[in-house]
Amino acid sequence: MLVSTLSFISRSLANISRRCLTSKQLMYEKYGDPLKVLELKTVEVPERLEVNEIRVKWLAAPINPADINQVQGVYPIKPPLPAVGGSEGFAEVEAVGAGVVDLQPGDWVVAAHSGLGCWRTRAVYAENDVIKIGKDIPFEAAATFQVNPPTAYRMLKDFVDLRSGDLVVQNAANSAVGRAVIQIAHARRIRTVNVVRKRPNIDELVAELKSLGADEVFTEEQMLKEIKGKAKGAKLALNCVGGRSALMLASCLTKKGVMVTYGGMSKQPLQVPTGPLIFKDIKLVGFWMSHWYTYPEHKSQREDMFRELGEMVRSGRFRTPHFQKRKLEDWEKALTDAVSSADKKQLFVY
Structure with missing residues (x-):
């Protein structure tokens, strides 16, 4: 009876550790024409976090020229393949690992560096992969705050x-x-x-x-x-x-x-x-x-910069460009418009 109970507990714990959430993400497995190599997939995202990990729900991400160049393989930063597109956006923290001290669920964050892959609905990162921003910043400004x-x-x-x-x-x-x-x-x-x-x-x-x-x-x-x-x-x-x-x-x-x-x-x-x-x-x-973001000594300057830019946005002294808001499922139309005209700025809203 004891062996049976222990076996049941072991299987239950294993199932819990394997339990995953899902994420829609715009991925590419090789470089090339974005309309030919990108593919929208649904993948699993771990629910259980390591000590210094966080799980975020991406809320919005723009399509920048550098994002397109990255998929084409002509941008200096090339993330390991397969990769998720998008280098900029903002997200809400869903959960944090036991060792995370500066972030909590509900915080808004932006990417601290390129390569995080923001064209997705959910992801797990290390705590230092993101930067906390104020929640009183308008939606479009928050989505375009990093680049x-x-x-x-x-x-x-x-x-x-x-x-x-x-x-x-x-x-x-x-x-x-x-x-x-x-x-x-x-x-x-x-x-x-x-x-x-x-x-x-x-x-x-x-x-x-x-x-x-x-x-x-x-x-x-x-x-x-x-x-x-x-x-x-x-x-x-x-x-x-x-x-x-x-x-x-x-x-x-x-x-x-x-x-x-x-x-x-x-x-x-x-x-x-x-x-x-x-x-x-x-x-x-x-x-x-x-490249500027990669220098550890720039951390305090980065914080001061985001604080000042945030104050400009809140006071109305800084306005973001107008964006066409798109669902991730409409990615082909969004990319076509982004490539054909720089005036048609595109923003994925999840």
Whole structure:
């Protein structure tokens, strides 16, 4: 009788340890065209947690250009395959392991680094894989809190000592990073000259960016006339395009000015004006937000940054771009729209 009882208890404990929850996740087993290699699957997620593990329920995640590049296999960070897409989003903590002290069920968190795979409904991570954020941040802001606003924040803070009235020039001003640059700079009373692509609705776009705090908005054609005009004397240039566009930005820099390159949307080599490089001693540097997160010594700066960005959001001084909200089941349409038009920003809502 005792042996039978012990056997029953043993089987019950084994069943409990194997009991799992499920998660829908957008996965890929090889690199390639996202529409061909991605697949929506339902997988099991352990209910039982290790000491320092947490289980989260993802609430929303955007589709960023870097996410698409990662699935294509052309992004510098390549997670082990099979992998789940998505590098940014926010989640609610469902459960914590016995050794977790800084998080509790109900907390909102964002990814602390790339590679967590946010295009899924549920997952288990180590406690230090996520960062706690305030629950009073609007939904769309929370979902896009890890990549674009921090990129803008760091570029405005880390390379040049910018003061009130100083000038920053940037291309790709309509991008998520570009819009964040405009708003953060405006809050600090830093002037911005912003370059965008020519388009049919250019007047509407100019008005929209100026409503965010942009001082000037020009097309690339217009910018050629402003290098020695309203764009002259910039202390900082932010380049996400490359090619001729980067050449124009660098030409606007004052003595010892800095151009930070954080993208290459044109897929053209960086062009640099020889004169300013030699006679103005301008500097060219690169910046990658994902790499910045990997430095342990940046932890306190990261916390200060999120606190300041959160305060900007809560006070209404920072607005997120408009997103088309999609269910994970509609991933093919969402990815098609994300690839075909940068203006159609996509957000998975779970």
